Amino acid sequence: MLLFESIYDSIIHKLIDHKWSTIQELHTYLKKDIKVSLPNFYKIIGRLIDEQVVIKEDGKLFLHSRRILWFLDLADELKNTYLTEKSSVAQLKEGQSIYHESSSIESLDWVRWDRMLAVNRIYGKEESTYVYQARPYYALWMNKTEMAFFKQANKVADVYFLTGNENFLDKYGTNLYKHIGVMALASDTVPFLKDWYCVTVIGDYVFEVLYPKEISDYFKIFFDTIKDLKNFNETLFHRIFEMKANCKLTLRRDSNQAKNIKKAFQKEFNKKKK
Numbered sequence: 001m002l003l004f005e006s007i008y009d010s011i012i013h014k015l016i017d018h019k020w021s022t023i024q025e026l027h028t029y030l031k032k033d034i035k036v037s038l039p040n041f042y043k044i045i046g047r048l049i050d051e052q053v054v055i056k057e058d059g060k061l062f063l064h065s066r067r068i069l070w071f072l073d074l075a076d077e078l079k080n081t082y083l084t085e086k087s088s089v090a091q092l093k094e095g096q097s098i099y100h101e102s103s104s105i106e107s108l109d110w111v112r113w114d115r116m117l118a119v120n121r122i123y124g125k126e127e128s129t130y131v132y133q134a135r136p137y138y139a140l141w142m143n144k145t146e147m148a149f150f151k152q153a154n155k156v157a158d159v160y161f162l163t164g165n166e167n168f169l170d171k172y173g174t175n176l177y178k179h180i181g182v183m184a185l186a187s188d189t190v191p192f193l194k195d196w197y198c199v200t201v202i203g204d205y206v207f208e209v210l211y212p213k214e215i216s217d218y219f220k221i222f223f224d225t226i227k228d229l230k231n232f233n234e235t236l237f238h239r240i241f242e243m244k245a246n247c248k249l250t251l252r253r254d255s256n257q258a259k260n261i262k263k264a265f266q267k268e269f270n271k272k273k274k
Contacts, residue, residue, distance in 0.1 A: 010034050011026065014030055015062060045061070095252075098252075104243060105240070109142075129160070130162075130200065133161075135165060136170060137241075139174075141237065161183070162184075162186075165188055166188050167226075171186045185268060190264065191264050196216035197209070197210060
């Protein structure tokens with residue numbers, strides 16, 4: 001059992017944060033993330049106990065040692081199988097490109113993460129990561145996954161995040177990166193497109209994502225009108241990423257373009273220091 005259902009994943013994460021919790025306490029911790037009644041939650045916990053994922057002792061819950069070791073063994077197997085071989089990204093020569101198209105931002109995002117991780121493995125601590133998003137789309141969409149990746153990446157090398165607008169949600173999303181130690185800035189003077197555009201640079205590699213106008217227009221409504229989190233409908237915002245439209249990722253190895261983008265980042269962050 002891989003526990004990829006959201007309720008099980010959430011339970012695992014909460015038990016990492018709150019070891020020795022009662023069932024009632026754990027249910028309270030999960031209220032913001034998962035809606036499940038307490039009776040049904042008892043049934044879910046019972047199943048996890050039967051599967052030796054969770055153990056209960058003196059009314060308290062914690063992760064079963066056997067399952068922890070299973071996860072560690074699985075992680076080693078995955079690493080040896082998928083993260084040690086050279087990917088097609090590593091074979092790119094100067095001036096060459098790879099293109100990926102998908103029917104939604106959500107499905108394209110899995111490819112984006114895979115390619116970015118592949119490039120990160122090439123450079124390790126040698127190169128910083130530069131991320132520009134016209135709007136902080138991903139921080140507001142999949143906050144836990146986004147922050148977990150950049151928190152880890154920031155331990156390896158510096159990460160710089162820029163967004164090209166200064167409205168309420170732009171600044172709020174930028175601050176989420178700041179809270180995990182990423183150097184982040186919301187600035188309306190960046191020399192990049194102000195909507196529907198994302199670019200990431202790692203070493204000589206440049207990742208560009210373009211959102212179709214029909215999707216960008218929905219995002220624009222949120223970012224241009226929301227002035228308070230109370231009026232931010234997270235569910236509707238998430239649905240934009242599932243909308244069917246042609247989304248494109250371009251990955252190229254271009255040392256000159258990469259160098260120019262890095263200079264643009266440095267210029268914006270130097271303005272902040274003055």
